[in-house]
Each structure stands twice: as C-alpha cells, then as structure tokens.
Amino acid sequence: MTFPPPAALLDSPDASEPSAHSASSIRKTEEAPHREALIIEPAGRFPKLGVRELWSYRGLLVFLVWRDLKVRYAQTVLGAAWAIIQPVLTMVIFTVVFGRFAKVPSDGVPYPVFSLAALVPWTYFSTAFAGASNSLITSANLITKIYFPRLVIPFAPVVGGLVDFVIAFVILLITLVVYRIVPSPAAVVLIPLLVISMILTSAGVGCWLAALNIKFRDIKYVVPFLVQIWLYASPVAYPMSVVPARFRLLYALNPMAGVIEGFRTVLLHTGAVPWPMIVFSLFSGVVLFVTGMYYFRSTERVFADVA
Amino acid sequence: MSEYAVRAEGLGKSYRLGAATERHDTLRDLIGNAIRAPFRNFRSINAGSSGPAGELFWALRDVSFDLKHGEVLGIIGRNGAGKSTLLKVLSRITDPTAGRAVVEGRVGSLLEVGTGFHPELTGRENVFLNGSILGMDRSYIEKRFDEIVEFAGVERFIDTVVKRYSSGMYLRLAFAVAAHLEPEVLIVDEVLAVGDAEFQRKCVGKMGEVAGHGRTVLFVSHNMGAITKLCNRAIVMASGQKVFDGSAREAVQAYLSAGAEDVAERHFTEEDGLGDDTVQLRRVSVVQGLGGPVSRVDIQQPFAVEMEYEAFIKFPELNIHLVLHSDEGDYVLQSTLSLAGDALTATAPGRYVARVELPAGALNAGHYWIGSHAQEPYIRWPWGRDRLLRFEVEQTSPLLARYPIGFYHGPMGPLLGHWSRSPVGAAVDAAR
Numbered sequence: 001m002t003f004p005p006p007a008a009l010l011d012s013p014d015a016s017e018p019s020a021h022s023a024s025s026i027r028k029t030e031e032a033p034h035r036e037a038l039i040i041e042p043a044g045r046f047p048k049l050g051v052r053e054l055w056s057y058r059g060l061l062v063f064l065v066w067r068d069l070k071v072r073y074a075q076t077v078l079g080a081a082w083a084i085i086q087p088v089l090t091m092v093i094f095t096v097v098f099g100r101f102a103k104v105p106s107d108g109v110p111y112p113v114f115s116l117a118a119l120v121p122w123t124y125f126s127t128a129f130a131g132a133s134n135s136l137i138t139s140a141n142l143i144t145k146i147y148f149p150r151l152v153i154p155f156a157p158v159v160g161g162l163v164d165f166v167i168a169f170v171i172l173l174i175t176l177v178v179y180r181i182v183p184s185p186a187a188v189v190l191i192p193l194l195v196i197s198m199i200l201t202s203a204g205v206g207c208w209l210a211a212l213n214i215k216f217r218d219i220k221y222v223v224p225f226l227v228q229i230w231l232y233a234s235p236v237a238y239p240m241s242v243v244p245a246r247f248r249l250l251y252a253l254n255p256m257a258g259v260i261e262g263f264r265t266v267l268l269h270t271g272a273v274p275w276p277m278i279v280f281s282l283f284s285g286v287v288l289f290v291t292g293m294y295y296f297r298s299t300e301r302v303f304a305d306v307a
Numbered sequence: 308m309s310e311y312a313v314r315a316e317g318l319g320k321s322y323r324l325g326a327a328t329e330r331h332d333t334l335r336d337l338i339g340n341a342i343r344a345p346f347r348n349f350r351s352i353n354a355g356s357s358g359p360a361g362e363l364f365w366a367l368r369d370v371s372f373d374l375k376h377g378e379v380l381g382i383i384g385r386n387g388a389g390k391s392t393l394l395k396v397l398s399r400i401t402d403p404t405a406g407r408a409v410v411e412g413r414v415g416s417l418l419e420v421g422t423g424f425h426p427e428l429t430g431r432e433n434v435f436l437n438g439s440i441l442g443m444d445r446s447y448i449e450k451r452f453d454e455i456v457e458f459a460g461v462e463r464f465i466d467t468v469v470k471r472y473s474s475g476m477y478l479r480l481a482f483a484v485a486a487h488l489e490p491e492v493l494i495v496d497e498v499l500a501v502g503d504a505e506f507q508r509k510c511v512g513k514m515g516e517v518a519g520h521g522r523t524v525l526f527v528s529h530n531m532g533a534i535t536k537l538c539n540r541a542i543v544m545a546s547g548q549k550v551f552d553g554s555a556r557e558a559v560q561a562y563l564s565a566g567a568e569d570v571a572e573r574h575f576t577e578e579d580g581l582g583d584d585t586v587q588l589r590r591v592s593v594v595q596g597l598g599g600p601v602s603r604v605d606i607q608q609p610f611a612v613e614m615e616y617e618a619f620i621k622f623p624e625l626n627i628h629l630v631l632h633s634d635e636g637d638y639v640l641q642s643t644l645s646l647a648g649d650a651l652t653a654t655a656p657g658r659y660v661a662r663v664e665l666p667a668g669a670l671n672a673g674h675y676w677i678g679s680h681a682q683e684p685y686i687r688w689p690w691g692r693d694r695l696l697r698f699e700v701e702q703t704s705p706l707l708a709r710y711p712i713g714f715y716h717g718p719m720g721p722l723l724g725h726w727s728r729s730p731v732g733a734a735v736d737a738a739r
Contacts, residue, residue, distance in 0.1 A: 037309075040399060040408040063439040067425060067432075074427045145422040146440055147399040147414075304401040305322065 047297040054149045064156035069163060083164035084171050087119045094119070098237045107239045107270045113179045117267050118236040118260045120172045121194070124165040125202050125256055126227045131157030132206025133223050136214045140307040150300040151293065154210040158203045165195075176267065186273055187266040194262045197282045201255040204288030207296040214303055235260050240274070252277040255285035309411065312492055312523040313374040313397065317406035319547075320367040320392050366392040368547040369406070374525070376412075376491075379518040381534040381555050382527045383562050384544035390527045391496055393544070394418060397525065398494050412523070415442060415490030421481030426470035430461055430480055433469055437484045451487045458513075459483035479506060486513045493517060496527045511536065531559045531636020559636045569674065569699045571600035581690040582616070582681065586625065588690055589658070590615040591679055593698045603699045606672055606720055611664045614679050622654040622683060627661040630678035630693055631670070639675065639718045643682075671720030672702035 073079040091112055098104040099111030106114035132154035136143065139153050176183065209226075213219035234256045235243070243251050252258050258274070258281020265273055367389045374380050382390045395401045397408060398416035423440040424433050434455055438448040448455075456465055459480040461472070469477055495514070511533050518524050518537050528534055534541055534555055541558035543551035543565075551561045572592035575581050581588035592600040595610040604610040612629055624645075631639040644661050645652050651661075678693035704722060730737075 038399075038410040038414065040396060040403060040410065042404055042407075043402050059444055060439050063436050067428065067436055070432070071425060071427045141419075142423055142440065144400065145419045147416065148440070148442070301402040304395065 043301045047294065047300075049293055049297060050149055050151075054151055057149050057152055060148055061152050061155055061159065064152065065160040068156055068160045080164075080167065083167040086164075087116065087123045087168045088171065090119050090123070091116045094237055104238050105242065107241060107264070107268070109181065109268050109270060110179055113175050113181065113268065114239070114264070115237065116172055116175055117264050118234075120165065120168045121198050121259050121263050122231065122234065122236050122256070123168060124161050125198060125259075126231070127164070128158045128161035128202035129205040129209065130223050130227060131161065132202070133209030133213050133219060135206075136210045136303065136307070137217075137220075140214075143307045144304050150303060151207070151296060154206045154296070155203060158199060158206055161202070162199070172267070181268055184266045184269045184273070190262055190266045190273065190278075193282070194259050194278070197255060197278075197285045198259045200289040201259070201285040204285065204290070204292035207292030208288070211292075211296040211299045215299065215306055230254070230256065233257070235264075240264075240277075248277060249280060252280040253284050255281040255288060257281055259285075310375055311373050311409075312376045312378070312412055313372075313408065313410050313525070315373075315397070315406070315408040316371050318367055318370045318393070318396060318403050318408055319365060319405035320389075320396055320401065321363045321365045321404045323363060365547050367396065367403070370544075370547075370549050371406075372542060372549065372552060374523060376523055377521045378540060379524040379526065379538045381538035381541035381558065382525060382544060383529070383531070383534060383541055383558060387546075388544040389547040390544050391418070392547075394494050394496050394525065394527060410492055412491030413442075414492045414494065415488045416494035416496075417441075417485045417488065418494070418496040420478060420485060424469060424477070424481055427468055429468050430456075430465040430472070433480070434484055437481065438488075441485060441488050442490070443488060455483045455487050456480075458486065458509075475506070482506075482510060486510075486517075490522070492523045492525070494525045497529065531563065532638070535559055535635050535637070556635050560634050563634060563636060563676070563694065564674070564697065568697070569602040570696050571602040571698070573696045581679070581692060583689060585620050586616060586618045586622070586654075586681060586689050588614065588616050588679055588681070591677055591696050593677070593696070601698075603701050605703050606670070606700050607667050607703050607722070609664055609667050611662050612677055613660050613662045615658065615660045616681065617658045618654045618656050620656060622652075624649070624652045624684055625654040625689075626652050626682040626684060628680040628682060628691075629663055630680060632676040632678065632693055633718055634674040634676070634697075637718070639670065645684075666721075668721035669719065670700045671715060671718055672700050674699050 073082070076082065078085065094115040095112045098115070099106065104111075135153045135157055136150075142148075142153070143150065209219055209223065213223075231237075233251075233254050240248070240257075240261045258278045261274055262278045262281075265271055370389075370393060372380075382393065384390050392401075394416065395418070396403045397410065398414060398418065400416075400418070421437070423437050425436065428436065431452075434452065435445070435448055439445070456462055459476070459482070461476050461480050464472065464476065469480070472480070514524075514526070514533070514537055524537075526534070526538060538555040540553070541551075541555040542549050543558050543562045545565075551558050553561075572590065574590050575588050577587060579588075590613070592613045593602065593604060593610060594613060595601050595604045595608055601610075614627055614629070616627065618625065627644040628641060629643070630641045633639050642663060644663075674697055676694040677696045677698070678691075679695055680691035681689045682691075683689065700720070702720075
C-alpha cells in the first residue's frame with residue numbers, strides 16, 4: 001500500500017462513512033480504483049527499497065530532524081554555538097599536536113586552515129554515522145508500537161547533521177577569508193558533489209551499523225573505535241601527499257578520503273583536483289549507501305521482535 | 308474494493324526460543340559462522356528463521372477472520388493469548404511467519420498512548436510530532452489543533468514542556484492526539500487501561516464516536532463492559548488461536564465462562580493469595596432459605612452471600628465489599644459491610660462471616676459473578692478479586708413464565724407490583 005497523504009482524507013471527511021445514502025456509495029465506488037489493498041505476508045527474500053513510500057513519509061523525517069535539533073540544544077547554555085565550537089576546538093588541538101609538536105606537513109598552507117578544511121566534513125561524517133548507528137536502539141519505543149518506513153530513523157541524524165555542517169562550513173569560509181586563501185573555481189561544481197558523496201557515505205555506514213546494532217549490541221562498543229580508526233585512515237591530520245602513490249587508489253576505497261582530499265584541494269587551492277580518487281570514493285560511497293539500504297531493508301522486518 | 312476491510316487467512320507468528328537466539332547474539336558467533344558459511348548464515352539471520360535448533364513458540368497460530376467495512380471487532384483473551392501479536396501483525400509492526408492478511412483502506416494503529424512524546428518538547432510541539440508519527444500531515448494537525456487541545460483540557464499549559472505535566476495531563480494530551488487520527492481501519496490496543504475513571508469514560512465515549520462513524524475498528528481490551536458497548540462482534544483468543552467468533556455479548560460470555568460452572572460455595576486457603584498474614588478470605592457462598600449453599604437461586608425469594616474471613620491481628624476498621632458482575636462483564640452492584648454500621652468493621656483476631664441479603668428480584672434471571680474485596684479504609688486492600696464464583700438466578704415466577712428468559716432486559720428483576728392505570732382524555736369519556 002502506498003501511504004495516502006492525510007490531506008486526502010480531509011477533503012472529503014465523510015467519504016469514509018458508509019451510509020445507505022446513494023450519493024456516498026457512488027463516491028465510494030469511484031474512489032475504489034485508487035485504493036490499493038495492503039497485503040501482509042511473511043518476509044520475502046528480496047526486499048524492495050520502498051523509495052516511494054519513504055518519500056511519502058518525508059514529513060515525518062522533517063519532524064524527527066527538527067525534534068533532534070530542538071532536544072539536542074535544549075537546556076544547553078551555548079545552544080547551536082556547539083556546532084562551531086566542536087570543529088574549531090579540534091582544529092586548535094590538531095594544530096598544536098600535529099602542526100607544532102609533530103611537525104606534520106600541510107601542503108604549504110597554514111596548519112589551522114589545513115586541518116579545519118578536513119575537520120568540517122569529518123565532524124559531519126563521524127557524528128552523523130555514529131548517531132545513525134545508535135538511532136534504532138534509542139527509537140525502540142517507536143519501532144515496537146508504530147508502523148512507518150524504518151529508514152526514516154537512521155536518516156534523521158544524517159539529515160540533521162547537515163544543519164551543523166552548514167554552520168561549520170560558513171566558519172570555514174570565514175577562516176579562508178582571514179587567511180586570504182582564494183578557493184579554486186572548480187569548488188562551485190565539486191563541493192556539492194563532495195557533499196552528496198559525504199551524505200551517501202554517512203547514510204550507508206549509518207544504515208549498516210544501525211541494522212547490525214539492533215541485532216548485535218556489540219556494535220555499540222565498536223562504533224567509538226571505528227570513528228577513531230576511520231579518522232586515522234582519512235587524510236584529516238595529515239596530507240594525502242604522505243601516502244605512497246601506489247596505495248592511493250586502495251586508500252580511496254575509504255570514501256571519506258576522496259571527500260576530504262577534494263575539500264582541501266578545491267577550497268585551499270593546493271593542487272590539481274584528484275579526479276580519479278574523487279570518482280573512486282564517490283563510487284564506494286554509492287556502494288555503501290545502496291548495500292546499507294538493502295541490508296537495512298532486509299533485516300528491518302525483525303526489528304520489532306528484537307528491539 | 309471488496310466487501311471486506313480485513314481478511315486474515317491462517318496468520319501465524321512464531322518466535323524461536325532459547326538456543327537459536329543465543330547462537331546469533333554476539334558478533335563473535337556471527338563472524339565465526341560467516342567465515343565458515345557466509346551466505347547461508349547471513350540469510351538465516353535476515354530471515355530470522357531456517358537454521359537449526361531452537362524451540363519454536365507460536366505466539367499466533369492459524370488465525371483467520373473476515374471483517375466487513377464498518378464492523379467493530381473486539382478481541383479478548385487472557386494475557387499472552389496472542390491479541391497484541393495479532394494487532395502488531397495487522398499494523399505491519401512485525402511480520403507474520405505464516406499466512407496472509409489483506410487490509411483495504413488506510414490503517415492507523417494505536418498500540419500505546421503517547422508513543423514518540425518527548426519530555427523536552429512543549430505540548431504544542433508534541434502534538435505535531437506525535438501526530439506526524441501517527442501519520443497525520445501538518446495541515447491536518449493544524450486544522451484539528453484547537454479541538455485536540457480542548458479535548459485534552461490543557462489549554463493553559465500547551466506551551467509548557469511536557470516533562471512538567473502531571474501524568475494525567477500527559478495522558479490526556481497523548482490520547483487526544485491519537486483520538487483525532489481518522490484512518491479507515493483503526494487498530495486499538497488496551498489504551499483505555501490508563502487514566503482515572505473520568506478519563507476512561509471520555510475515552511470510551513470517543514471510541515464509540517469513532518465506531519459510530521462507520522469506520523472499521525479492531526479493539527483489544529480487558530474491559531468487557533467496553534467490548535460489549537463498542538463492538539458488534541468479537542473474537543476470543545487463547546494460546547495464539549481463535550477459539551470463538553460471534554456477537555460481542557456471546558464472545559464475552561464465552562470468554563468469562565470458559566470452564567466456569569455455577570458453584571454454590573468456594574473455600575480458599577493461603578495459596579489462593581486472597582489476603583496476607585494479617586487477614587485472609589476463607590469462603591464465599593450463596594445461600595437461600597434454611598438449607599445449605601446453592602448454585603441456583605429462586606428469583607422470587609431473597610438470598611444471601613456469605614464471605615467468611617479470618618483476622619490474625621486487630622483492625623480498627625476492616626471493611627468487606629461484595630461486587631457483582633453480570634455474565635457479560637458489566638458491573639451490577641457493589642455493597643459494603645460498613646453500610647451496616649462502624650461496629651461491624653472494628654475487627655479483633657478471629658473468624659467472621661460477613662453476610663448480606665439481597666431482596667427477591669434484586670437480580671434478573673441469568674448468571675452472575677461474585678467478587679470480594681477487603682479494605683482498610685484509606686490504607687490498603689488486603690485482598691480484592693472479581694469473579695470468584697458464578698451462580699444463577701432462576702426465573703420461577705408464573706407471571707413471567709409466558710416469555711422465555713432474556714425477554715425482560717436489564718440486570719434487575721424485581722416483580723414491580725405497583726403498576727396502575729388511570730384513564731386520560733378520550734378514554735375518560737369512554738369510561739363514563
């Protein structure tokens with residue numbers, strides 16, 4: 001069954017009232033072809049993605065995102081300023097530890113802006129997928145009581161994180177101005193592409209972990225490690241140039257490597273756009289996204305039983 | 308569109324107990340098995356079935372029924388009988404293991420009041436959030452907003468965060484949102500079990516309104532009165548199966564009297580748990596005339612209910628209540644020992660028989676259930692249980708014998724002798 005918008009019900013409030021009155025019974029028969037019967041059956045082996053149904057529930061997604069944002073900053077003194085503090089503070093720490101003490105090279109740009117350009121997409125990715133991986137468990141009360149497309153739940157933190165991302169991105173642009181760095185003109189095309197890749201990757205990893213998490217609570221302990229390992233496997237604290245050239249494509253299997261390196265090269269204008277790497281990362285991001293959605297859909301039928 | 312709103316054919320839902328769940332519970336096992344047989348293993352986890360070992364538990368087994376558009380179906384049964392599982396399968400929260408169901412029309416399910424309410428949000432925000440979770444869209448909620456708030460009676464607090472609400476306000480607001488959901492097929496589980504009596508009355512009223520609007524409703528409840536009032540049909544579930552399907556009254560009767568016979572007297576021991584180490588119920592009997600206890604009483608004679616109890620300590624006040632239910636599950640009456648004076652409630656250790664006499668015709672012909680409750684006023688209820696014993700009131704009056712039992716409705720059956728008739732208007736003239 002597709003989910004009809006509740007508004008349709010509103011327009012003809014008495015359409016659902018069967019009565020002996022002939023007018024209303026005529027209306028009912030006219031309506032009939034539009035209404036599909038919902039069939040409830042044991043799970044098939046190959047799930048459909050249910051994109052159309054998901055789209056009809058976008059209103060719920062918006063509400064969940066709005067709720068998360070609202071609740072996240074409720075009773076905090078600094079409120080949305082946390083979206084700025086997090087990456088900026090990490091930038092300061094990275095600058096001191098990696099830039100000053102460890103003297104990590106930074107492709108000729110000042111280390112603070114070098115790390116911030118990577119931290120903005122990285123912070124989005126790590127909070128979005130960590131949030132998504134926990135989302136099903138924290139929403140167990142919804143899953144066991146109400147029907148709606150379950151994908152809405154891991155998508156909410158992925159979409160919600162974009163608000164913080166936009167705020168942090170503006171700070172990044174201001175920093176560029178302060179350091180008098182002019183981004184490459186390719187940024188206009190590339191940044192949206194990289195952002196899409198970043199969102200798909202977060203959603204894909206989030207779906208995988210969320211679905212696994214509800215069955216195997218071990219995932220809860222794995223996620224913090226995964227965030228840490230993934231950070232070191234991505235060019236956040238160090239430049240791509242320190243990775244030996246022959247390992248680069250393998251390295252680009254990590255979709256965030258292409259995203260972060262792309263952010264850096266176009267925003268800081270540090271060199272030629274690493275197209276093969278970006279395409280490769282985008283590809284692995286899409287693979288993660290599609291497989292994540294499928295795995296999620298194929299396991300979601302048991303969520304209510306194990307939540 | 309067919310004539311049926313819901314058609315269920317052989318619905319079943321099984322859970323695997325023990326071994327199998329443990330087997331897959333940790334990632335280590337998953338990885339170990341995945342290395343050995345990657346595809347087979349993943350598939351078995353996904354399907355939650357196939358794979359060896361584990362005891363199968365059928366929460367729902369071979370349940371079939373058809374429900375026409377506009378029918379209001381009650382579902383009754385003991386805890387664990389599969390009622391809630393059935394509703395969960397029909398609302399697509401969980402998948403059936405066997406069988407299939409076809410549902411026509413938009414489904415709205417209400418398995419819990421206040422699902423998705425967030426304590427940090429205001430009443431207003433929660434109305435919108437909860438509404439959207441239940442499947443209403445924004446413009447619809449906006450249109451109904453004032454109505455919802457008014458129904459809940461929380462106008463003054465609508466912009467306060469709900470964590471500051473009293474539990475009553477919280478429940479009222481949550482129910483109010485849910486009550487304004489207007490799907491074609493409504494699935495409701497036991498939401499009336501919450502809140503005070505006043506609120507429950509309001510809920511039953513609202514449910515009646517929904518049912519009266521020609522919507523198809525599936526309704527699970529332990530409140531037999533609500534079932535007979537709201538539903539025109541009911542099914543009885545027992546250990547996952549449908550054991551009765553018929554009119555709501557018949558179903559309630561079948562459920563309540565399943566395995567019940569009319570009994571004249573019941574004795575209780577400590578194991579029955581009626582009371583504690585301070586006071587215990589020992590016996591309940593129905594007596595009429597001078598003989599022993601009887602399971603059938605004559606409607607034309609008074610009869611009495613006796614409740615024997617033993618007190619082990621001294622009570623300044625210990626009140627004994629008699630509760631009568633009809634076979635259809637409605638309350639018939641409640642009466643208490645204290646009505647006869649405070650002297651009877653002051654209790655020293657020892658055995659007592661509390662006896663109350665019911666006048667002839669107090670109850671109509673039919674089957675009734677006796678319940679007994681003990682009360683230390685304002686302190687606690689040492690015991691309290693409805694439906695301890697069932698007895699029958701028999702119609703013996705020759706004046707009423709020309710009609711079958713059940714011809715005269717209602718729980719009371721007094722032979723009212725004070726009928727009179729006086730002529731009015733034209734009849735007066737004719738009489739002259």
